[in-house]
Amino acid sequence: MMRAAGALALAAAVSAPGAQAQTLLDRCVAQTCKARLTPDQLLGEVQALIAAKRFDEARPMLAALQQLPDRRFETRYLTGMLAAETGDHATAIAQYQAILADDPGQTRVRLELGKAMLLSGRPQSADRQFAIAQQDADLPPDVARTIRTVRDVIRSQRAxxxxxxxxxxxxxxxxxxxxxxxxxxxxxxxxxxxxxxxxxxxxxxxxxxxxxxxxxxxxxxxxxxxxxxxxxxxxxxxxxxxxxxxxxxxxxxxxxxxxxxxxxxxxxxxxxxxxxxxxxxxxxxxxxxxxxxxxxxxxxxxxxxxxxxxxxxxxxxxxxxxxxxxxxxxxxxxxxxxxxxxxxxxxxxxxxxxxxxxxxxxxxxxxxxxxxxxxxxxxxxxxxxxxxxxxxxxxxxxxxxxxxxxxxxxxxxxxxxxxxxxxxxxxxxxxxxxxxxxxxxxxxxxxxxxx
Missing domain, CATH: 2.40.160.40 (monomeric porin ompg)
Known part of the structure; x- marks a missing residue:
């Protein structure tokens, strides 16, 4: 229960408000629909589908995004997000760790890594990641407060x-x-x-x-x-x-x-x-x-x-x-x-x-x-x-x-x-x-x- 509550609190704190964007699939009314997308448009489609929890539809577009070497960061991040949303926390952790290995300054990714570790039953490892993320002076106040609360909960539990x-x-x-x-x-x-x-x-x-x-x-x-x-x-x-x-x-x-x-x-x-x-x-x-x-x-x-x-x-x-x-x-x-x-x-x-x-x-x-x-x-x-x-x-x-x-x-x-x-x-x-x-x-x- 503690793991789920802490992860949900973090998810709420770091998620941006706003209505979900309409996807290409929603706008496609013909029985057969073809479209030529730029990398940015493809990226937006995958993000919108994951946000709408339409994971089966997001996977083929994510596979297409993986063919773009200059979108390696975005591909890893979205692969981690999709894995986390479907309960595959081991894959999510691996993807987030790969990003941080190349760029340890990605605080948002570190928060997602901590959340995935928390949900996979690794509270001490999650606490390490939250402690590093907490040092970012640019964290929004509500996110910083949520991190402190989650870390207090972790420390108060058997670990x-x-x-x-x-x-x-x-x-x-x-x-x-x-x-x-x-x-x-x-x-x-x-x-x-x-x-x-x-x-x-x-x-x-x-x-x-x-x-x-x-x-x-x-x-x-x-x-x-x-x-x-x-x-x-x-x-x-x-x-x-x-x-x-x-x-x-x-x-x-x-x-x-x-x-x-x-x-x-x-x-x-x-x-x-x-x-x-x-x-x-x-x-x-x-x-x-x-x-x-x-x-x-x-x-x-x-x-x-x-x-x-x-x-x-x-x-x-x-x-x-x-x-x-x-x-x-x-x-x-x-x-x-x-x-x-x-x-x-x-x-x-x-x-x-x-x-x-x-x-x-x-x-x-x-x-x-x-x-x-x-x-x-x-x-x-x-x-x-x-x-x-x-x-x-x-x-x-x-x-x-x-x-x-x-x-x-x-x-x-x-x-x-x-x-x-x-x-x-x-x-x-x-x-x-x-x-x-x-x-x-x-x-x-x-x-x-x-x-």
Missing amino acids: WSFDFSAGIAPDTNINNATSADQITVDFGGIPIPLELDDAARARSGTGLTATASAGLRLPIAKATTMLVDLDATGTNYDGADYDDYQLQAAAGPEVRLSPKSSVSVQAVGAQRWFGGDVVSRQFGTRIGMQHGIGTRGRLGIQLDVRRTDALFDDGYDGTQAGLFATYERAVAPTLVASAGLFGRRDWLDQPAYSSKEGGFTLGLGGAMPLGINFGLSGTVSRAIYDAPIALFSPKPRKDWRYVARATFGNSKIRVLGFSPQIGWTYTRAESSIGFFDATRSRFTFQLARYF
Whole structure:
């Protein structure tokens, strides 16, 4: 019922008023009727027949329209409209997605795609499309209000999401080792240079990688929803020495304070395996706040506090706390820019491992013509440790850290619903202690699908 009501509301909001035009068939009174139509006239005939729900009569004219290469957009759109009107939502979705792959700025098409997804039982996917369409500053006020109402209804209902990707990952530093060939140790105030053997240096390799993310929203009271999130990622290399797997689960309520603001509190648990062994477990709390600013901006603040049990070294046991603030703004209907600040504090059992870190991040992402979607981001941070490591220096360690990420995908290419995606992550640590200098470059070539 919710799906049908929401779709009908959207249909009413985006449809133009006015009487239906008389078609050529209505004007044809002879038993045999012939006419020579221009492309624009043929297009008008198909539109009028679909509006009048005379689908059988529209199909042969739509087939004729498909023979005109310069009318590809109109043909796809009307094919999608005809399919949607006859209940073939899968075909409608495919046609609308093909249009948006070439021109992601077609807001009307995106609304029709969201409506078709809603009617086909995919509310989370529909909500993504409505969220993008909502960024269009040229939306008529009544359409914008209807989108907000439909999105509120979607969020108030039981909904789930699931994203999955898998592929290969060439990596220049699978053991996350130092980039130095030699180090200097402090022996009674005397610096002694030492050569590192091959086992202590960075090792490259290519692994099989996969990520999965699932979410569930369960309404439990008015304006209150239970959030359940599960994230898993892993990379398998030849042999088990550097296999890396991580699993995280979070659950807790989200309360909507207003149409634009919400607060959530979740219990969080995480575990990591490396080299075939469990290396750490974490338990804690995550508190988040989101607030919409105007029609295009959103501010998010998150506090994450966890207790870490490090099974590989008791010195890394302790408490970690991080505060993150991010502002996102749609600079175009399909392009989002973001900026964030963060601070983190580690209180660990070994003071030399305890640290404080602060930094900022910038990002840009969205969809482009030809089906290309992308994401670019960069992070710079400064970390200062509480106490020195006597083996290396009488002074506490200080690091500069740099991270750059880029992802590119193509939604026009689909294999069983999966699309190709290429990612690159570069990390660089410049430390006051040479042993902790490290450089890592990791590529991923994946097939991804968002359910």
